[in-house]
Amino acid sequence: MPKKVIILGGQGYGFIIASIIERDGLADIIGFLNDVEPLGTELGINKKYRVLGRTEEIHDFLNNDEDLHVMCGWGGMKYPEADLIKLRSLNIAPDRFFSVIDKMSLIPLDFCKIGVGFLAGPFSSIGPNTTIGDHTAVFAQSYIGHDSVVGEFCHISHAFVGSYTQIGRGVHVGRGANISDNIKIGDFALIGLSTVVVKDVPENAVVFGNPAKIIRYRKEPKGK
16 A cells, blocks of 8 residues: 655645655655645645645644655745744654655665655755755755765755765755855855855855855854
């Protein structure tokens, strides 16, 4: 019997997850839990999925169906720390999370340590001896070099991450960004579109440009 999946979130990231699951026949999607749209709303333009409830109701669904699993389809750019806190507050057991690895990705699973709730989009690639945290998404055509560490709840969007790189929690790497080898990116930093990172980025920093420059902080770094 195929597994069943319920997705937390809505259109956008949630539908990227859904489209890969459906195309590759990975599981049956029963619907979405969404904290904004009314119960019963049909999300989507072509393929549609129904909003079945709010995210805090997730255990009502899990307790009634042992074959049901969860995929988180929210978070990223605006409030990653708050989104991560919200996800953790749901207290979902790790073995109830579902991971989505596109058949057209190059993920050497035997050579990597991958957390739960992982998404690998088409033509994404991860080098060996790399560690990926829980609920991290490596979107289409992204590359992560060997011997790197990517923290939980990160979003790598059509970007290049070099080898021996360390990326903290809740980091968003924007489309077309290029992070050099041996770089450290602090928690909840944001790497802007087409940004070229050649030196370490502190936590909560928002950087843009070639080479990357700090334009602001999401909030004041610790110690300041």
